[in-house]
Amino acid sequence: MNSDIKVGIADYKIGQAPNRIMTVGLGSCIGTIIYDERTKIGGLSHIMLPDSKPFAGKSDINKAKFADTAIPLMYKELKKKVPNGRFKAKVVGGANMFSFKSTASNTGNIGQRNAAAVMEVLKELRIPVVASHTGGNSGRTMIVDLNDFTCMVRIVHQDVIYI
Template sequence: MLNSNEILVDMASFSFGSSPQILLARGLGSCVAISFYNQKRKIGALCHAMLPDSHESTIQGSPMRFIDKIIAQVLANFELKQVKPNEIEAKIIGGSNMFPFLHEEVKIAPAMGERNVAMAKALLKEHGVVVIGQDVGGNYGRSVRFNLDTGIVTVEKKI
């Protein structure tokens, strides 16, 4: 159950909000969540992306699956509020590898977690958004709680 000020950010989507809202992303595996925060105005966004690069994909799925598209969309939302990229602080969470045996040894599909994190960092830098924190990698899941009043991001692990 969610409290009235809590918003759940599903896979392949993002949510933009302001204090006193709390943005949540649950059960991140290789997915990556990025929190974006403007301290002065107490506004921010949390995105929940699945794959690094829309240019690599041949299918027409939701563009919000991809880190490049989702970051561009979030920054466009900040721009509408007259917030520039250099006034935003970001944190990166997730990008683990839940099935290292299948992905690294059997190579049944590429392990996306690490690539997701690398792409998020590279694109944020390119856009001029400073990354002030991260909790990434490993072989376990994470849940994220982003408080738009304080800018604090809490990461919960179950294992």
């Protein structure tokens, strides 16, 4: 029996076909699915922020909240399940949800910074990004069918697209 695996904000989960894996509330946040076609196993991460370094030293840090920690953790877990996996990724989200007018380099479009951080981590892990839908100023829901890696993106006040 197939079911929907729901991934919350600042969380990640691993699933396998015939299930679907999904996350809602992707505004400036990024949903990243890493998937192996042969085993039909995938992990979906919902990150909020690009970099955990400003929070270094805090004992209660949620590593699933940050691109630089969540994606490597999820990938490590996927590699345990599929040691010889041929992983690829799809990336959704990273909208500019806030209109801050700032010239400081470390503020501004958090969605764009999240997208860039996720792409950099995937590049470092040598995981090719085969599709993405990022930017804009609308929230999204991401639903991935683990049978065939189809990714449905519901965009607020717009049409549904498939990547």
